[in-house]
Amino acid sequence: MVRQTFFRLGIILGLAIFAAAANASETGNYVIAAPDNPDWTLGCGWTGSSDKGVEGADAIGQFVDTTIHLQSHGIPLTEKIRSYQNKSLAMFSLIYDAAAPKPLLAFPDFDALPKKSHVMSFRQKSHSPVAFEPVDSGSPWMIFDDDADTFIISPASHFLIQSIGGDARTHIVGELRDTVRNIPAGFTQETLVAFGKGINRTWDLFGRTLTDLQGKTRPANDCDIGLKYLGYWTDNGTHYYYNFDPKLGYGGTLLELAQHFRQKNIPVKYVQLDSWWYYKSSTGPDGRPGKTKNPKMPPGEWNRYGGLMEYRAHPSVFPQGLEAFQQKLGLPIMTHNRWIDPASPYHQSYQIAGFAATDPRYWYDIVGYVHGAGAFAYEQDWLSEIYLHSPQLAATVDAGDEFLTGMATACGDDGMTMQYCMPFPCHFLQASRYSNLTTIRTSEDRLRRDRWHDFLYGSRLASAMGIWPWTDAYLSSETGNILLSDLSGGMVGFGDEIGKEDNDNILKAVRADGVIVKPDAPILPLDSSYIAEAQGESRALVASTYTDHGGLRTEYVLAYRIPTAHRRSLDAPPEDLKAREQPAPADEFDVQDAAFSMRAIGVKGTAYVYDFFNQQAYREDPDATFSAPLNKDGFNYYVIAQPGISGIALFGDAGKFVSNGKQRIASLQQEPKKLTVDVIFAQGEKGIRLHGCCPSPVTASVADHALDVSYDPASQYFAVDLNADQAAAKNGALSAEVMLQTK
Secondary structure, eight states, X not given: OOOOXXXXXXXETTEEEEEEEOBTOSEEEEEEEETTXXXXXXXXXXXXXXXXXXXXXXXXXXXXXXXXXXXXXXXXXXXXXXXXXXXXXXXXXXXESSOBSSOOOOSSEEOBOOSSOEEEEEOSSTTOOEESSOOOSSOOEEEEOTTOEEEEEEEOSOGGGEEEEEOSSXXXXXXXXXXXXXXXXXXXXXXXXXXXXXXXXXXXXXXHHHXXXXXXXXXXXXXXXXXXXXXXXXXXXXXXXXXXXXXXXHHHHHHHHHHHHHHTTOOOOEEEEOGGXXXXXXXXXXXXXXXXXXXXXXXXXXXXXXXXXXXXXXXXXXXXXXXXXXXXXXXXXXXXXXXXXXXXXXHHHSOEETTEEOOHHHHHHXXXXXXXXXXEEEEEOOHHHHHHTOTHHHHSSSHHHHHHHHHHHHHHHXXXXXXXXXOOHHHHHHGGGOTTEEEEEOSOSSOOGGGHHHHHHHHHHHXXXXXXXXXXXXOTTOHHHHHHHHHTTSOOEEOOXXXXXXXXXXXXXXXXXXXXXOOSSOOEEOHHHHHHHHHTOXXXXXXXXXXXXXTEEEEXXXXXXXXXXXXXXXXXXTTOHHHHXXXXXXXXXXXXXEEEETGGGTOOSOEEEEETTTTEEEEEOTTOEEEEEOOTTSEEEEEEEOOGGGTOEEEEETTOSXXXXXXXXXXXXXXXXXXXEEEEEOTXXXXXXXXXEOSSOEEEEETTEEEOEEEETTTTEEEEEEEGGGOEEXXXXXXXXXXXXXX
């Protein structure tokens, strides 16, 4: 007989958590259900004896544990269902009470699923491209419907050896990979389920839960040099990737470039050094002989495609060494690394599993070297190939942690941050453990329009794990690319040939001192974009982010037409550089307009929309759906501000993409008919233009000095020019307190 004794443990966002227990019984079931939607449930039966629920608390909050005892193949196991009170969360744990030669069963094992739903996951491909289908890849799975009811099911521990499986229609399981062997007694496999109303809201709940459980401090958007300042990049797709002026040499070319930046007041504050500077083999990750990386350049161990031989500067590149070069450069550096080649002498000195170092001494060796040469961050590239060619990472319960935790610990001890590149979904999840993993690549090399799609959806997973997404480099003349990079909240970096920079474009994203003016959070697709794509609709993808000044929010919305072939073939190997560097395919979707509701971006009252590129302002009601044509390049960008109690909707600095970003507008304080704006200036800036909308004319002043304000009663648009000489030193910066008032 099946006993179904349900305990209601918490309600949030209209959803309820139910757990099932049958004290000392042999059968029972567990159900996660939405009381207002009888079709929105996850459930499964179980066999075994259960204990009475036990209350407790952890980093997430109060919970009740239901424990089930059973055996499989003669080995005792314990299943635990942890239901959190007042949060839409459940944790499923499978504990091996004795050692096992291989995985014995899957838990949880849902066989009752929502009937009308979609699924989204991430592929086990380089940079984890999104898939609107179930992919057994170690990825979280999102189950959602047309009303944005959402479940997210994900591994919650030992991320490199766990996965989610099933067909997402009749069956979903949390399980160890079938490659795992020799599971020790006491090993615990954990799977987290988060659920709620709203896709992005549920992702945030899921991600915060995982990082809180792992003890991660989520990094601020300016926590290191790369996140705070404009950078120059030399990786694949940039001009100086395995390329330099033969008259100057590699080091000399970059030194001249840095001098050029200083002379032209281009505020680059760090330089990324890609794989060209250290010793490499001549074989690719598949073991096949490779070609010279750039046959137009001199041959040598630096100019090869293969794996790492020695993580030291090659004398052909930096004759006096990496540290001497950095000191002449006068800028901090960020250093790249590949996989460890099977022929590398490091195998004789350190424990290395395939391509992955599991020996802490290796990490202290290489990290200490680059940190001593002025590196502030370490970039681990080729993570996908490292995983595929290091079987131990997928076969043992500890090798993955030894590899990635060793890297994080060594970097952390030297005060360095990290970036992951070419990650699988398991690497995103593993990043929930490391406070100094600040950035991650979520699209292929060299940002292009056909890579925006995967970048935006990949940013959703990155943001959930407390990592800032990085677009990869682009040319500064590419307005759309630098805009997206800025809106990501992450890095902004370009890779032009010397003298080809578009400084006007650069200064739309950064101040004159190189500080990036950015949003509070990464730009992410709206819930409606997920639903539309799952339904196969042909319409513009709409994504948004924001700046929040004490509850007065400015929304930034990007809408663009998705090309039919929005990325290169997933079957193209990552070493196929020719396929990677093909021009973006032509748009084939007949989409001419962008549309989004005000409520979908969190606007609850009257708002004003500013079309950034067409320089037009519109007044919109909260129930309105805004619609406008995409520009000739297939995208458009909007800044949306609400008037609040002051009656003044401020768009901010008219010359910046993220016009109310806190790096420019330090604070907004509102009173009836009055808005006080604290504006930050960088050294060398002459002035800015503040602009916004108001139903009545606006006056402006600084320290009781009246400023001229232009006002158009038809559009209700106003603008005021503010000079830097009206600013004063405050907290180590130049700032001006501007008083805006309605007449």
